[in-house]
Amino acid sequence: MFRIRQLLTVAIAVLGLIALAGCGSSGGGGKSGPVEVVTHNAVGGGSDVFTRQMIKVMYENKIIDTNWPVRNVPAGDSIGAMSYMFDHKGNAGLIAQVTPTWLATPMTVENAKVSLAGLTPITLVATEPQVVATNAKSQFNTFADFVAAAKKAPDTLVQAGGSSTANDALTRLVLQDSLGAKWKFLSFEDTGSRITALLRDDANIMLGSASDVAEQVKAGQLKVIAVIGNQRLDAFPDVSTTEEQGIDSSKVPVQFRAVMGAPDMPADAVQKYQDDLSKMVETDDWKNLIKDDGLVTQNLQDDKLETYLKEQTDIVGGLLQGLGLRKDQ
């Protein structure tokens, strides 16, 4: 008897404390707010941060009137996130921030019950051109330099990157093919390790987004020797593109950032999101974000988006097939 009372007292006291803290901090922030944005990263990951930045721009420019909550579903490398979307078919208030991982991962798993084709396309917001970074003291000043060195000594130079199905790994495959050069690929779990590998001279180059290396470049630790593609970046105005250096990068899979909705989303909801996002890319805040992060605004919708997605699916699918990892066919 006495002990139960003790237990209950303790329990109520603890709950009370939590209630106080809870009321103080999360004042009603939408648990089941009107719109939820799903991302496949844990908090702090690239896609998660981008999503929050997007929402912040829209909220501060009064395009949307509540701070849309972000739902992180890191399980299964995008499969968990997609399954979550599929579980909520027809929900007009559920969108996701989609990257090529959502394309690639289901292809590497047998009978994945989900795929990107099932989601409702809304808008391709931006693409993130990859940049080639090296140690600031490296002998390579352009990517062409690196390629020339690689051709002279095949399989000696090293690229630090992510897992072998990540974008930078697939890009390497395409480049190696079209250039006839070979270099090694060293997989690291996260960007930080890749950067320290460069700093330590364990690796010669690294492919990543501009935002990954911007601060290191500013501090004079790393330098960027090329932008992959045909457009220079505002973040590194003096860096030439691979096209300018005479390297063909048309078949390289692109790191894109798209917004897609739950399957079978009603058309008027889709239109509303498309309008909101179109307004977003016009704002100054967005333009600053793009510049800082080294992104390129696209705002592709409807047919153009469908074509683009199909193109990327084919590219990525082909590459995974070549690696022997494609299991869904």
Add this chain to the structure above:
Amino acid sequence: MEQEIVRRPDEDTPDEDAAEELAAEPSPADGDQNRDARLTRRVHVVLGLVIAALGAWLLYKSRTELEFRGPNNEPGPGYLPVLLTICLIALGLALSAVWLWGPKARRGEAPTLSLSPQGIGRALLVWLALLVCAFLIEPLGFLAAGEVLVVLVIVVIERIRSIPLIIALLLLPPAMYLLFDTLLEVQLPGGTLWY
């Protein structure tokens, strides 16, 4: 470990005298001890064989499903699993061997395991209750599944009669729901059956 087995025979002589003295007067407790010791020994031998068998099966899977070496002849995805499973087989067999022929086992000096059927039965019952609860979370939602677990504990396992205890237990799932779902915004399953 090799050194242990090698050195022990030297010690055998003094201990054997002591053991003989004790053995001179057997008692019921000794009988239980002996039975437990034999059971322990048998369990360990079987355990070792089970582990070795498991290791063998996993070794087979590692060899057939995964590449041993990667493109540049460096270790591939199958490399470590193969090494680990080979070690497991060796360790399993070693365990069986030590308990079958090792000096400690022969003299029955090793610590015995407590393997009473009633105890194990109770534990498995609780585990089954947990399993049932886990299965029910998706269809019924956390609250209902939690209550199922609590009810199983109250009625089947513990047969609790005291009202305050029953109430305290029944209040546990809602308290947790309050704590996690409402205050910490960790959305708990609502139950696909209802929605």
Add this chain to the structure above:
Amino acid sequence: MNAVEGLLHGLQSAITPTNLLWLLVGCLLGTLVGILPGLGPPATIAILLPLATGFAPATGLIMMAGIYYGAKYGGSTTSILLNIPGESSSVVTCIDGYEMAKQGRAGKALGIAAIGSFVAGTLGVIGLTFLAPAAADVAVNFGPPEYSALMVFALLLVIMLAGDSMLKGFIAMFIGLFLSTIGTDLFSGAQRFTGDQIELAGGIEFIALSVGIFAVGEVLINIEDKTEKQLFQVPNKIRDLLPSRQDIKKSTPAMLQGGIVGFLIGILPGAGSTVASFVSYIIAKKTSKTPEEFGKGSIEGVAAPEAANNSETGGAMVPLLTMGIPGSGTGAVLLGALVLYGLNPGPLLFHEHADVVWPIIASMYLGNIALLVMNLPMVPLFAKLLNTPYKVLYPAILLISVVGVYSVNFSIFDVGMLVVFGLLGYVMRKLDIPPAPLVLAFVLGPIAENAIRQSLLLSNNSPIIYLERPISATLIGLAVALLLVLAFGRGRKVRDQVVEIDA
């Protein structure tokens, strides 16, 4: 701005009413969250992120640092009282902490954990303040060969936790290593032993494994006895519920050593708290005057890992603040927060935003003090929690485990894993196979494997690379020395026994 100046300026900014308030809120939340298994600082900070981005950067980050610290303090509570490790760094605390609780010394364990955390946490922040640049250098120079050498060294240390039967300890360790290979291979993208279960593609969730083996396994073992009385005796006098002066004196070397070791290892991204806590435990065991107590409720066995995992926080902030490279999961969340505030983390953070960085560091000192003050009085209260009849306690433990595990990935599959590992934990305990080597090997395995494969890729499969680089050569040397001690140390012990008997 040199370190002392920066610190003083930072203290000035940190001691404003707003900042102090949110620091306390953060500490409190962190402690409560740390108590609950599964839910950790990353998730909590994530929940608060929308609110925090409305604050001034310094305030928001001070609160988040408070949560980070508080969680480390809170994590020891469930480890000691209920044998439930909240995160990988709390696993080692369970070993002696829970034994102490079973002996009715829970209050002392909790108390020494709080005190040790304070001492070491402060040491860690001091290290961060004054040694950041040098520490950053070390962190950069730690490449794959160094990591793999450290991991091999650590795995050898794990064996030393095996206790009486080395064979069983090895078996547990190898099973743990094997379980860690399940998932997607980093280098080739191949799926290993996932059996087409998509949820396993990311590997087995650590929380499901550790909470299952420790907490659920423990419940199942205890439930075998159909006794009416409560599980542990809890003393009634306040004096017995807190560590005595003697206890504190005895644990001081362990606390200091834990503080230093924790900081040094915490600097290394990825390796972090697990390695730190049990390296510190082993060192404490080897340098203690009473090594036989370890594993049976030695107070130093609680002080050392608890100290290490708190000063590790200070260490983990080093690469984050000096280079923008997060050292741990929480570090990654803090990194995201920094980006959202528009403060781009990188080598220039200290220079460009000294007005944010130094208040954060200063607040960590204050946070340690606040947490000690908050936690010590709660110790008797928590210890008394064990007075509840086990019949009520164990369903609560089971339910908390379920919710905690679910909250990590919102996955029912993980709950299923919890149930499976609960059974495994029970079976292991029945068969006297130590669980700690399994769990620790599970954490260290992937780091070790990846590091070794990276090293061999770099060196074209030649193991010479380990000897070419100074740090890894040193670590390999230490590992070899340790191996020799293990192999022949036991021989010497047996020889001593023989001599005794003959005499």
